Amino acid sequence: MGASAENWNWWQVLLDRIASDPLQGGIGQLSEALSKDPTLRAAEDALNANPLRQIIPLDWAEIVRALRTAWLQVMSRPEQAIASTIEFNLRASQSVLDIWNKAGQRWLGVEHSAASQGAGEDKRFAAPEWQGNPVFHMLKELYSLASEMLLRIPTEAEDMPPADRLWLAFHLRQFVAAMSPTLNLASNPVALRRALETGGTSIADGMRNLMRDLQQGKLSMVDTTAFAPGRNLALSAGKVVYRNQLVELIQYEPQSSSVHQVPLLIIPPWINKFYILDLQPK
Secondary structure (H helix, E strand, O other), X not given: OOOOOOOOOHHHHHHHHHHHOHHHHOHHHHHHHHHOOHHHHHHHHHHHOOHHHHOOOOOHHHHHHHHHHHHHHHHOOHHHHHHHHHHHHHHHHHHHHHHHHHHHHHHHOOOOOOOOOOOOOOHHHOOOHHHHOHHHHHHHHXXXXXXXXXXXXXXXXXXXXXXHHHHHHHHHHHHHHHOOHHHOHHHOHHHHHHHXXXXXXXXXXXXXXXXXXXXXXXXXXXXXXXXXXXXXXXXXXXXXXXXOOOOEEEEEOOOOOOOOOOOOOOOOOOOOOOOOOOOOOO
């Protein structure tokens, strides 16, 4: 079915390409055509206009493009897509059956302790509920299976250039991390337990921290008012002897009567700040 320039719709082009031959249609050309659609561009702009993006810098527009590209890759190989779907259903069904069988055995007293296999593989799922509670255990296993299959797509996309595969893998990993059940209150047993223990105070504190971060436009990991240069930070005597757009070179004054002729150069990790090695004397 054709579409004139005045009545061009992205979904019509999509169906044309898939119906004819997805391999010959070209995933790159189709993705480029989709990106020019004003409706999709408006939706992507709305995603990136989310105020949470100021403190959690995820490029949702690129993630949407990566998901779209992954879907097109899957559609270009229907036989492999069917095999992957069957594999996922079989593994998911077997995992769910095993989880509920073990839960039934524990309830009957046959098995007294939760299985520890896989408990230490991912720190996000280190809480005992992810293994001992069948609902949370099932949620973790389904998330892990779905993530594994999604992240497998870039490695199987042999027709994509290496740079495009790296781009696809990066944004798919971002999406998988963002979809983790540990980031949702309703599916995080640790957060739920903490909310019950504090009578909901932890949720109120979290909302206050979120609003403060939104006002500051950045994510705060610590109380920034607890540190001040000269009070409990940057207490060692010294001076900046060289500065450019990338670094500051600090030369500290001798702390003893004799020093080595050749000074010791310390380069802290990039993630740390200038005075990370010059905290309080204790």
